[in-house]
Amino acid sequence: MEVLRLQNLQKSFGSVRALKNASLTLREGEVVALLGDNGAGKSTLIKAISGVFPVDRGDIFVRGEKVSIRSTRDAMDLGIETIHQDTSLAPDLSIARNLFLGREPVSFGWLGVFAPLDLAKLRKAASELLKRVGISKKLDADALVSTLSGGERQSIAISRAMQFAAKVIILDEPTNNLGVEETHGVLRFVKEVRDAGHSVLLITHNIHHVFQVADRIVVMRRGEIVAEQTVADTDLLTVESIITGADMSALLKEARAK
Amino acid sequence: MPVGKRRSSLIRSPQFSSFIILVVLLAVFAVADANFLSPLNISNMMAFLPELGIIALGMTLLLTAGEFDLSVGAVFGLAPVVVMLLVQNGGVDIGVALMAGLVLCIAIGAINGLIVTKIGISSFLVTLSMLLVVRGAALYITQGFPLKSWDQPGFFVTLLAGSFNIGSFRFYTSLWWFIGLSLFAIYILRYAKLGNWISAIGSNRNAAVARGVPADAVKIWLFIATSVLAGLAGMISAFRISAASPVAGTGYELEVIAMVVVGGTALTGGRGTILGTIVGALMLRAIRNGIVLVGVPGLAYNIFVGLIILAMLILHALLQKNAARS
Numbered sequence: 131m132e133v134l135r136l137q138n139l140q141k142s143f144g145s146v147r148a149l150k151n152a153s154l155t156l157r158e159g160e161v162v163a164l165l166g167d168n169g170a171g172k173s174t175l176i177k178a179i180s181g182v183f184p185v186d187r188g189d190i191f192v193r194g195e196k197v198s199i200r201s202t203r204d205a206m207d208l209g210i211e212t213i214h215q216d217t218s219l220a221p222d223l224s225i226a227r228n229l230f231l232g233r234e235p236v237s238f239g240w241l242g243v244f245a246p247l248d249l250a251k252l253r254k255a256a257s258e259l260l261k262r263v264g265i266s267k268k269l270d271a272d273a274l275v276s277t278l279s280g281g282e283r284q285s286i287a288i289s290r291a292m293q294f295a296a297k298v299i300i301l302d303e304p305t306n307n308l309g310v311e312e313t314h315g316v317l318r319f320v321k322e323v324r325d326a327g328h329s330v331l332l333i334t335h336n337i338h339h340v341f342q343v344a345d346r347i348v349v350m351r352r353g354e355i356v357a358e359q360t361v362a363d364t365d366l367l368t369v370e371s372i373i374t375g376a377d378m379s380a381l382l383k384e385a386r387a388k
Numbered sequence: 389m390p391v392g393k394r395r396s397s398l399i400r401s402p403q404f405s406s407f408i409i410l411v412v413l414l415a416v417f418a419v420a421d422a423n424f425l426s427p428l429n430i431s432n433m434m435a436f437l438p439e440l441g442i443i444a445l446g447m448t449l450l451l452t453a454g455e456f457d458l459s460v461g462a463v464f465g466l467a468p469v470v471v472m473l474l475v476q477n478g479g480v481d482i483g484v485a486l487m488a489g490l491v492l493c494i495a496i497g498a499i500n501g502l503i504v505t506k507i508g509i510s511s512f513l514v515t516l517s518m519l520l521v522v523r524g525a526a527l528y529i530t531q532g533f534p535l536k537s538w539d540q541p542g543f544f545v546t547l548l549a550g551s552f553n554i555g556s557f558r559f560y561t562s563l564w565w566f567i568g569l570s571l572f573a574i575y576i577l578r579y580a581k582l583g584n585w586i587s588a589i590g591s592n593r594n595a596a597v598a599r600g601v602p603a604d605a606v607k608i609w610l611f612i613a614t615s616v617l618a619g620l621a622g623m624i625s626a627f628r629i630s631a632a633s634p635v636a637g638t639g640y641e642l643e644v645i646a647m648v649v650v651g652g653t654a655l656t657g658g659r660g661t662i663l664g665t666i667v668g669a670l671m672l673r674a675i676r677n678g679i680v681l682v683g684v685p686g687l688a689y690n691i692f693v694g695l696i697i698l699a700m701l702i703l704h705a706l707l708q709k710n711a712a713r714s
Contacts, residue, residue: 202597223588233600242581246575
């Protein structure tokens, strides 16, 4: 079932056309990898979906319904959660407080921003969540995020998105700067997220990771989507050549011939 | 969290180390001069404490959100000058004049906040400029002279600067204001939804915004709160000494920031502690008072104050490093 459909999105910054007619469909329970060189328009595309700025032209459909996304809050309310490696968590706050940031459980809600946090509920929900995602053994809900490793932070951010029943989870370079083992942990987690029924849009530079977790691959170049293939139907070299625009397999043949 | 772990994290917390140093300082001063703990001297310290302490509460919240305000000392001076001018020269009722002063402080804070958040200029530059504007305004409208002394008891004077005796100690109502506002600030920062937002904004603004936290609005309101607290402190001071001066509060901005960071709040945002700020306010007050009593020459005060602040900051940095390593 279709969860998110982008139709002919266009966005310009001054004279730079960052997005030209980008269309993309994301189905339920699939991991789609969004690939492309620097400046290909990947981050413009995800910023448009996550409400950082509006598009100039084009439509966004969530579960078949046309929506307008004007703010990050709009995106979240529609079930679209975006996770950037460095911008998703506040390091000086505890895990529990981070998990509920912006959606804090409070008592006396009529007090608005002055309402007291329901700390017991906060901690309980946080521990339950940590247990559900399988990282309860090691992590304390009261621990500060600054004491966690990069991989643990990614897992926390992803599980937060899962917890709020996000339909679409956008992961922006989730494995950057992570060690080998941590990277595998995060990739395994991405698979679990998919198996739980969420759809994942994975933005990454690392093609190897894509082949480990993605169902489909979408390649962008100069603001356009230039290829869309299922992982089963393609291979690393083909994808690499599409990204760079050069025919790598031909080059390779040439090199072998010499 | 096991008890042992909790205890060690308490001991490592910055406000705790500040507290220990405060106790040591008080002990040293008490031993060096018997008058330090005399009712008169304690009464004196408690009279001054709230005036800077109240501003420090606002500054702590603002610093925790990652911004700071250099215009507080100037607002401390301008607010009472404007109120007193309205009362003395304009024949305005004191209640109305105080209202005007409040509106003025709100406006100054709002301008600071709007420029910082909407135009994106660092709060250092914005509030430094505001310091000059506000101080300049105070000097200009008074032509540089202190106002005539104004000594008419009334509801507002009692409310802000009334005094009462407990035994041989003389306390001002400003102490109640400081205690009440401190409790409120502790509640906000540690237990309220707003506090979660403030810490998150200072810790990682983008993360907070991505979660739908209205970071700009929170910062603007914190600038307003800080300005209003500075004006309130200025009024308390002016009522206490029955006079308003255009140069009152000169240099207070740095003294207040010193109180806050000595208490353990991070200058870079994200980590704030009101308890630490109270300790910091007590510490700077005690230092200023104590080194006079122990006979440090007047002109050498600031050498000691500066050195003690530096020592505190070095200690915090070392503790922080230690905590990060373990």
